[in-house]
Amino acid sequence: MLRHEGTERAGTSPLDREKRPGVFVCAGCSLPLFTSAMKFDSGTGWPSFFTTIPGVFGTTTDRKLFMERTEYHCVRCGGHHGHIFDDGPEPTGLRYCNNGVALRFIPKGPAQKPA
Numbered sequence: 001m002l003r004h005e006g007t008e009r010a011g012t013s014p015l016d017r018e019k020r021p022g023v024f025v026c027a028g029c030s031l032p033l034f035t036s037a038m039k040f041d042s043g044t045g046w047p048s049f050f051t052t053i054p055g056v057f058g059t060t061t062d063r064k065l066f067m068e069r070t071e072y073h074c075v076r077c078g079g080h081h082g083h084i085f086d087d088g089p090e091p092t093g094l095r096y097c098n099n100g101v102a103l104r105f106i107p108k109g110p111a112q113k114p115a
Contacts, residue, residue, distance in 0.1 A: 007099060008046075008099050008100060008101055009045075010044060010045025010046060012045075012100070013046065013047060013099070013100020014100070015047045015100040015103055015105055016045060016047050016048075016100060018036075018105050020108070021036050021037075021107070022035075022036050022105055022106050022107040022108045023035055023036070023106045024036070024039070024047070024049075024098075024104070024105055025104050026074045026079055026081075026102065026103070026104075027079070027103055028076075028077040028079035028102070029074060029076045029077035029079070030104070031074055031075075031076045031077070032053055032056070033052055033053055033056050033057070033074070033103070034051075034052055034053065034096070034098075034103075035053070038050060038051050040089055042088070042095055044095075044097060046082065046097050046098060048088070048096065048097055048098065049095075049096040049098065050090075050091070050092045050093075050094055050095065050096070052096060055075065056074065056075055056076075057072040057073065057074065057075060057081070058072070058073055058074075058075050059071065060073070062083065069085075070083060070084040071083055071084075072084055079102055080099070080102065081099060081102045081103075082096060082097045082098040082099055082102070084096055084097070
């Protein structure tokens with residue numbers, strides 16, 4: 001998926017159901033892409049986000065399925081993550097529909113006490 005611009009089957013990624021606080025990073029290079037506060041349940045079967053950490057994605061136009069879609073990829077390693085749709089929640093109205101296998105989740109650890 002990450003290197004060949006594929007799409008995993010809907011409902012197969014456990015990250016679609018991930019609800020803990022933390023950060024979603026690129027599976028290819030560990031660049032932080034999304035925080036858990038940016039995630040929402042789109043009902044599509046893929047991890048979905050209404051925005052990203054700024055500057056982490058580049059976009060291209062994908063015309064492979066006889067329609068025009070905006071594909072997004074990691075700016076560091078070029079890995080394919082998914083497509084952007086305009087049916088997301090406010091405040092952006094966008095849905096970054098991400099392949100779960102293109103992500104790793106890093107849960108937020110307990111707060112560190114000063115030494």
